[in-house]
Amino acid sequence: MAPTQGPRAPLEFGGPLGAAALLLLLPATMFHLLLAARSGPARLLGPPAYLPGLEALWSPRALLLWLAWLGLQAALYLLPARKVAEGQELKDESRLRYPINGFQALVLTALLVGLGMSAGLPLGALPEMLLPLAFVATLTAFIFSLFLYMKAQVAPVSALAPGGNSGNPIYDFFLGRELNPRICFFDFKYFCELRPGLIGWVLINMALLMKEAELRGSPSLAMWLVNGFQLLYVGDALWHEEAILTTMDITHDGFGFMLAFGDIAWVPFTYSLQAQFLLHHPQSLGLPMASVICLINAIGYYIFRGANSQKNTFRKNPSDPRVAGLETISTATGRKLLVSGWWGMVRHPNYLGDLIMALAWSLPCGVSHLLPYFYLLYFTALLVHREARDERQCLQKYGLAWQEYCRRVPYRIMPYIY
Numbered sequence: 001m002a003p004t005q006g007p008r009a010p011l012e013f014g015g016p017l018g019a020a021a022l023l024l025l026l027p028a029t030m031f032h033l034l035l036a037a038r039s040g041p042a043r044l045l046g047p048p049a050y051l052p053g054l055e056a057l058w059s060p061r062a063l064l065l066w067l068a069w070l071g072l073q074a075a076l077y078l079l080p081a082r083k084v085a086e087g088q089e090l091k092d093e094s095r096l097r098y099p100i101n102g103f104q105a106l107v108l109t110a111l112l113v114g115l116g117m118s119a120g121l122p123l124g125a126l127p128e129m130l131l132p133l134a135f136v137a138t139l140t141a142f143i144f145s146l147f148l149y150m151k152a153q154v155a156p157v158s159a160l161a162p163g164g165n166s167g168n169p170i171y172d173f174f175l176g177r178e179l180n181p182r183i184c185f186f187d188f189k190y191f192c193e194l195r196p197g198l199i200g201w202v203l204i205n206m207a208l209l210m211k212e213a214e215l216r217g218s219p220s221l222a223m224w225l226v227n228g229f230q231l232l233y234v235g236d237a238l239w240h241e242e243a244i245l246t247t248m249d250i251t252h253d254g255f256g257f258m259l260a261f262g263d264i265a266w267v268p269f270t271y272s273l274q275a276q277f278l279l280h281h282p283q284s285l286g287l288p289m290a291s292v293i294c295l296i297n298a299i300g301y302y303i304f305r306g307a308n309s310q311k312n313t314f315r316k317n318p319s320d321p322r323v324a325g326l327e328t329i330s331t332a333t334g335r336k337l338l339v340s341g342w343w344g345m346v347r348h349p350n351y352l353g354d355l356i357m358a359l360a361w362s363l364p365c366g367v368s369h370l371l372p373y374f375y376l377l378y379f380t381a382l383l384v385h386r387e388a389r390d391e392r393q394c395l396q397k398y399g400l401a402w403q404e405y406c407r408r409v410p411y412r413i414m415p416y417i418y
């Protein structure tokens, strides 16, 4: 029997049944999207135009490429970092150390890919391999999650996550048992959350852009916008890599199938859906509309970055002149909550900015199909659910002070709406 922690945490995601359903539903959705994007009707709802056989999914070349990609990102992770940051305090009062070299990994990957292309690497061939690559990424996620589940069997109880240790193997496999599984300095969750998937996403986008140039003479304006916006998003995440150390994924959630699959398969193969759609369904986009979409993305990014930076600055040093004048509520833990500035507008201004950007990423694909709006729909559901989980944790942490914050800032994500 697997070791469990003292009092059991309430089950999330619909318990074992919900976890079992998601184990099948998430990969199925990813393959549905990949197939729909390349089909003529590009239907989000309804059956795919065709079902691929095993020969379309399994390719030893894709497996080799995928393993080389993971190996390259792991090697870049191990390179000397400009900084080594400390994570949040753990149950045993220790703090883990993390290399801050994600942006460096992005730049070095770009240089290596550039060098490879000048030596004849056919990046435009990558879009043809998306199905088998997604297949091996999914297989890897299953095998890796099994390894993580077994590894947790021998982990000390203090290393286990608050959820994910219910004793039900399916639920625990899905949610993840160990909080920060590591081998020496190599932190699996931190590595997966920011490197192979996020950098893979922009690489796939770029390959789709190159393929479009091959097919039609030059990439379309719509393809440039999607590539530019998403590169900005990924570059920003890696530039502010340290901020990930305070997210619930790192501090609260175990590392199991949900995050492993989400990080290494779901992100690169579904977040690149707009660029996949554009390759097979070219859209003409005029300059005035493109300018409006750029403005929407800029507004979203301004709110997203402003809110995230304000909180990070405040958490690092509340007397920093950029945040010292903001109004706060004291809590029993000694930490304070911001009630003015971005965090006085709604309780999750960063989610609002992120959602506005998600809209800007879909608009270049026109309004003829629902498919490119999948990300916006999925992301709204993810953030509403995530916000509810975060609220529960904050209420537990801050009690009355959190209730006072909710009274003073009544809206969660969208002012006057939600």
Ligand SMILES: NC(=O)C1=CN([C@@H]2O[C@H](COP(=O)(O)OP(=O)(O)OC[C@H]3O[C@@H](n4cnc5c(N)ncnc54)[C@H](OP(=O)(O)O)[C@@H]3O)[C@@H](O)[C@H]2O)C=CC1
Pocket: 246, 247, 248, 249, 304, 308, 311, 315, 335, 336, 337, 338, 339, 343, 347, 348, 350, 351, 354, 386, 390, 393, 394
């Ligand atoms: N593209 C994608 O797929 C995803 C993107 N994201 C993005 O990642 C970023 C990080 O999101 P996430 O980790 O969910 O959460 P947040 O960065 O919003 O962090 C929530 C935490 O912030 C602190 N906090 C909340 N309110 C206040 C306040 N008023 N004053 C000070 N601190 C406060 C609390 O922690 P404490 O008090 O302990 O500091 C709370 O637990 C977001 O921008 C989000 O949009 C997230 C998920 C998926």
Ligand SMILES: CC(C)CCC[C@@H](C)[C@H]1CC=C2C3=C(CC[C@@]21C)[C@@]1(C)CC[C@H](O)C[C@@H]1CC3
Pocket: 026, 193, 194, 233, 236, 237, 244, 247, 249, 258, 259, 261, 262, 263, 266, 267
């Ligand atoms: C497959 C499931 C439905 C859910 C998987 C969720 C993961 C894809 C996301 C969980 C939290 C994430 C974060 C990011 C990417 C997506 C995942 C891994 C960011 C790295 C995106 C860039 C932001 O600047 C920071 C985000 C932190 C959380």
